[in-house]
Amino acid sequence: MSERKLNQSPANRAGGERERLPLLCGADIELGNFVLGLDSPNGTGDAASQRLLVEIEGLPRVEQLKLSGCKCSICRGRRSSQSDETGEAIAADAATGGLRRMAGSGGFNPQDWGRRFLPSNGGCAYIDLDHLELCLPEVLSAYDHVACWHAMLRIARTAMTKANDKLPGKRKIQVLVNNTDGKGNSYGSHLDFLVTRRTWNNIFQRKMHYMLYLASFQASSIVFTGQGKVGSEHDAPPVAFQISQRADFFETLTGVQTTHNRPLVNSRDEPLCGRGRYRASDESETASMARLHVIFFDNTLSQVACLLKVGVMQIMLAMIEAERVNPDLILDDPVETVVSFSHDPTLEARARLVSGREVTAVELQLLFLEEAKRFVADGGCEGIVPRAEEILALWEDTLLKLAAKDFVALAARLDWVLKLSVLQQVIGKAGLSWDAPQVKHLDHMYSSLDAAEGIYWAYERSGIIERVITEEQTERFTSEPPGDTRAWTRAMLLRSVEPEAVEDVNWDFIRFKLKNESNRSVTRTLDLASPLRFTRAETERILEEAESLGQLLDALGAPPAEKPPGRMQAASAPGNGNSQFWAALFNRQLTAWRDEPSLELDADEELDEQVIAGDEDAGDDELIDDFENES
């Protein structure tokens, strides 16, 4: 059992001796990406995201290898996007639907393609649908989250520059750090928090008012976590400007889904702690760990907004873990309320609590703040939330400024206020209306990743933006991992070995290929199940002293050499259950393409017919059964 599992810190005492865990945080964040100057009915997200991803260095280099020999039109299309660029290639990708066509063939996971982990900082990148998705390395501190987030944006910006350098003529890939294309399509900015299994069960299975408490907190938190957006979408009532990018897209209170009927509180149970899915019978070291997958928030750029989004959420979750939940703060209808709060940037909108009291978003946040202040004063965040007092103070100051409608000061802290200030000035000076295309254009360009074009970056350079991290902290995470989580060992191992030696990587394991004493190829898997272990303090000396990969794996506790895994053996390795399943499906499809020439299709029509006829799913049920049995 982990030493930290039964941490007897003051936080535990405040929580009544219940199990507590540090509120470790990760993030998986989709970006808006498209090719400017190229018209396609399906958009150009596929073409853009592929070109961005291949410019990000990471391991394993599986996809390129697997695709290298296949002659089908799909793989040729994929390879063309990874090689020299021509306008025709981009147009062809866009016209054929690129990744989505591949997804339709049944051979790929459209929501997890090309995942590669970064030796630089331990995070990863991949393509989700047609978005480049950035996953931040695990951190303990909300301040480190802010630095890692901005560092990952720099890595993505470098990729964008390299990709654009290869594009011909007037083509240009544009990357937006927002959550909606303005045409009714939303993409996520997800946060992930380590919580105890007990807390996860309380929220979703035992104490529904905990979920409502969390939903009520989130719905009102948009006053400091919103990026701001011009107009409304998804059949929401018309509005000139609203606080949140995502509010229009939430339709239900809870659920596992993320791409439709989006819930305020997502119930995906995927711990990424050495198990694909939670099992009550699990007696492993990490059995008490769960991951809360939070899909609610907007992408933010302002440092204070980023810090409060994560830091205050950590404090709230610490309170829920300690079962310090005040049901008087629960909204009667959080789903409806998030829209009404978002659609009112005057901050006057009121919503009814279950108690019957009516409050504004800021008033409700002030009530949460009072609860949190008492909790922190009792030591409830000690050892659980780094720098909780500072976060609390900044939260309070921001809420008081919101209550006073001190938008001048808040523009330096909150994205939606800065964006609104700029847009109001432009509208006034240029005589534009809120529904003018120039205004929506500026709305998007606020979050452009391009340092010269992105409006946010101009304000950051000007010194107007209030900082909570230094330039050095951000820059460090472009090339160094956080030292206090397993991200450190992951990154150091990936940079310590030849790329060819890395057969597979996921958040909670790395599988290596190496030679045994008889010079035969074997594999060895290092289990990184606990995100709180394998820190720099734990493994730096081991990495320094090991003289070979084998010796290093011995010292880190990896089991002895395994046989090279077959397809289904690979799928049953520790790690992400979804990715294992899709890897197995991918392998099966590749085998089908290789063994059955009739499936090596060139004509789009032939493939379309197959998809329509449902042939793409042939054998999937059997595969799912195999997978369930083996894992």
Added chain:
Amino acid sequence: MRFLQRDRDEREAQQQPQQQTPEAAPGSNLNELRLAGEEFLAAGFDAISKSLSGDSEAFLASTKQQGGQ
């Protein structure tokens, strides 16, 4: 840029937004917000003017994404 060539009087005469924005908020510090907005415009001048001088309709036609999480 056109929006920077207009003086304050002209700006104040411009049509006000029809839908709810912070101007409508009773007690909001509108004048301060406007003055601060002047500074913000100056700080973001290059980026803002680049967007406004582009083809906004063509830009918006390009942004379409295929859903997402």
